Amino acid sequence: MAKIVVALGGNALGKSPEEQLKLVKHTATSLVGLVSAGHKVVISHGNGPQVGAINLGMNYAAEHGQTAAFPFPECGAMSQGYIGYHLQQSLQNELHKQWLQKNVVSVITQVEVNPTDTAFQNPSKPVGAFYSKEAAQQIEHDKGYVFKEDAGRGYRQVVPSPQPKSIIELNSINDLIEAGNLVIAGGGGGVPVIKTDDGLKGVPAVIDKDRTSALLADNIGADQLIILTAVDEVYVNYGKSNQKAVRDLTVAEAKKYIDEGQFAPGSMLPKIEACLDFVSANEHRKALITSLDHLDDALAGKVGTVLSKQGALVKE
Numbered sequence: 001m002a003k004i005v006v007a008l009g010g011n012a013l014g015k016s017p018e019e020q021l022k023l024v025k026h027t028a029t030s031l032v033g034l035v036s037a038g039h040k041v042v043i044s045h046g047n048g049p050q051v052g053a054i055n056l057g058m059n060y061a062a063e064h065g066q067t068a069a070f071p072f073p074e075c076g077a078m079s080q081g082y083i084g085y086h087l088q089q090s091l092q093n094e095l096h097k098q099w100l101q102k103n104v105v106s107v108i109t110q111v112e113v114n115p116t117d118t119a120f121q122n123p124s125k126p127v128g129a130f131y132s133k134e135a136a137q138q139i140e141h142d143k144g145y146v147f148k149e150d151a152g153r154g155y156r157q158v159v160p161s162p163q164p165k166s167i168i169e170l171n172s173i174n175d176l177i178e179a180g181n182l183v184i185a186g187g188g189g190g191v192p193v194i195k196t197d198d199g200l201k202g203v204p205a206v207i208d209k210d211r212t213s214a215l216l217a218d219n220i221g222a223d224q225l226i227i228l229t230a231v232d233e234v235y236v237n238y239g240k241s242n243q244k245a246v247r248d249l250t251v252a253e254a255k256k257y258i259d260e261g262q263f264a265p266g267s268m269l270p271k272i273e274a275c276l277d278f279v280s281a282n283e284h285r286k287a288l289i290t291s292l293d294h295l296d297d298a299l300a301g302k303v304g305t306v307l308s309k310q311g312a313l314v315k316e
Contacts, residue, residue, distance in 0.1 A: 002223040003040040003177075006031060007213035009229040010046025010188070012292040013083065015129075020050075021086050023292060027228070028090035030295040032098055040177060043087060044216060046209040047079040047188030052128020052157060054078050059143075072159070073191050073202025080108050080187035087184050095182075104182045110168040110200060111190030111207055111215075117162035125161035125206045126266050130154030151264040152239055158266070160205040162192060164212045168200065170219055177220060186212045210274035217278050225278045225287040227271050232291045232298075234272070234305040236262045249307040251280055275307040283309040 008027065014020040034041050055075040062069040070078075084106030091104045123146045131139065136147035136155035147155045167173070173185045189207030193200045210227055217225045233245040236257060249257075254272055263269040275287035290297075290304030298304030 001038045001040070003042075003221060004034060004224045004226060005042045005044060005213055005217035005220070005222045006034075006226045006228065007210055008043065008045040008087075008292065009227070010048040010050060010209065012228060012230045013045070013050070015049065017082075017086075020083070021090070024086050024090045025093075027292055027295065028087075028094040030299070032091060032094040032100065033296070034299075035095070035102065035182060036098055036100060041182060042173070042177060042216065042220065042222070043182070043184045044186040044209060044213040045083050045087070045184070045188070047076065047083060048125070048127045048206065049129065050083060051075050051079040051188055051206060054082075056128060071202065072204035072206075073193070076188050076191045076202075076206065077108055080106065080191070083187055084184050091182060102180065102182050104184070105176055106184040106187070107169050107173055107176070109173075109186045109190045110193045110202075111186070111212055112165045112168060112200075113162035113192045113194060113203065113205065113207065114165060115194045115203070117160075119160045119162040120203075120205070123158040123160050124148070124266055125159050125208060126150045126156035127159055127206055128157045130156055148266075151267040161208050161266075162203075162205055164190065164207050164215050167212070167216060167219060168193065170216075173216070174220060186216050208270045208274070210271045211277070214274040214278040218281060222278075223285060225275060225285070226295075226298075227275065227287070227289045228292045228295060229268075229271065229289065230291060232294050232303045234263075234268060234289050238262070238264070238268070246305055249305060251276060251307070251309060254307055272307070279308055285309075 014023050058070040061067040088104045095102055145157045148158045150156045176183045189209040189212040192203050192205045192207050235243050235245055237243045263272050279285045279287050287307040288304050294303050
């Protein structure tokens with residue numbers, strides 16, 4: 001038995017509500033398989049495409065007099081609810097199919113950040129859809145958004161991505177886990193908030209969900225961190241003729257590859273860094289990076305990249 005945090009990538013959840021629901025239904029089977037094996041499972045998820053779409057839609061409606069403008073933190077909270085709803089429904093249906101009695105709950109999660117974090121002066125977190133260079137330049141001109149090229153896949157809007165300091169709802173999340181619930185928390189990296197003299201206040205940013213997932217996994221004493229993304233394994237020389245999959249990574253090897261610039265910022269780099277944060281604190285911890293579609297194969301050791309100091313991943 002292990003305590004496992006599973007982080008679903010926002011890009012791996014599809015480009016529409018219909019595609020997302022289809023994908024999470026498949027993933028629910030694997031996640032419930034972990035539950036049925038006796039593991040305590042906590043689920044987090046990204047929201048880059050989703051929060052970008054919500055923010056763009058809300059801004060468009062506001063600009064055309066259809067609704068009030070919605071600040072970015074509120075859009076992040078909306079994405080937590082929307083994705084959490086799909087995950088809850090899919091997990092509940094799969095638990096019912098397997099005759100398992102377990103409640104599923106999503107926690108709208110706030111995560112404290114530092115108001116002086118340098119990320120606020122250097123937007124880097126991709127959100128929303130991919131655009132051509134020409135289309136991105138036009139939106140930059142029209143709306144003042146910042147766009148950057150994203151790992152050879154096109155241009156995306158980027159927003160500040162400060163480091164997570166603490167999880168505001170941590171005690172509630174722990175209580176729900178210990179009561180036997182299947183918990184969804186830290187969605188989209190959490191709604192970023194700062195502490196002021198008047199209390200908590202949301203700020204316009206997107207915290208990297210992998211960083212928050214690693215912090216959550218550390219705070220609840222998890223044994224494993226599983227990051228599900230759009231690729232089956234981690235690659236070096238990605239997109240080049242000498243591209244190579246890496247199945248096992250030590251902390252030292254991962255740091256070496258980071259120094260070589262092998263992992264793209266805003267893409268694989270934060271995933272590797274989050275795994276390093278998690279496993280470096282305890283030699284018995286393991287982290288796994290693989291695709292949403294091949295979690296079962298990864299748990300069986302057929303695909304995926306395991307980052308650890310020693311030992312093998314606990315399997316289902």
